[in-house]
Amino acid sequence: MFAICNLASIPLRSEPSDRSEMTSQLLFGDFFEVLEEKDQWSRIKLSFDDYEGWVDSKQYFQITPSEFEMLQNAPLQCAADLVEYITTPNNLLIPIPLGSDLRFLNFPTINASNFQFDGAYSQQSDQKNQLLETAFLYLNAPYLWGGKSPFGIDCSGFTQMVYKLNGHKLLRDASQQATQGEALSFIEEAEPGDLAFFDNEEGKIIHVGIIMGDNYIIHASGKVRIDRLDQFGIYNIDTGRHSHKLRVIKKII
Secondary structure, eight states: OOEEESSSSEEEEESSSSOEEEEEETTTTTTEEEEEOOOOEEEEEEETTEEEEEEEEGGGGEHHHHHHHHHHSSOOOOOSSSEEEETTTSSOOEEEEEEOOOOGGGGGTTOOOBBBBOOBOOOOOOOOOHHHHHHHHTTTTBOOTTTTETEEHHHHHHHHHHHTTTEEEEOSSSHHHHTEEESSSSGGOTTTTTTEEOOOOTTTTEEEEEETTTTTTEEEESSSEEEEEOOEEEETTTTTEEEEEEEEEEOOO
């Protein structure tokens, strides 16, 4: 079975329970395969990044396998403003956040509710300066474990959404994103828009941010913020000490 999220954002949980950890979120228009059903819960695999987890079965609508394939083959179209609205035929408004996937609105058989959208769409771009312009839209968004919206976002959700809004796919977690792209040997080789990854004492990748110019980095830690970056890691300009230890820098585009 295949389906689409038709609400602004819903939690993706590690177990089929409202009390379970939220590992990620689905935004409006995210589509997926249903792998298993258990009571009111569905274990799913997202089309965009193959991420798996449990969602409430009341928070999506079903589509056919052929419609799922059509969506997979359609060019990515995302809402480009912090908050926009979908309009229903009854003139009711559904708020949707930045980065919502709007591809299904173009297919009348899928968009049976006749949702309308009059806002701006994001554009695919290979310009790294465009990545930073997108990143600044999330500035001061509060940190939320598993979050992917301007109202709550984690470090890898932030980098994934920034790249998604520019037409590029990143995996969901920082450790997964660290497997993508080309590793750079020195911090001096990095360009604004490249990703910097940071590890813990056990050597596990636990954090990621987007490199800016002049040795700055934008990342989600407490909130989406800008700090200094050097060969040791992130230097928090508020506390006056290093908060994250640099492991590797990756060039994605």
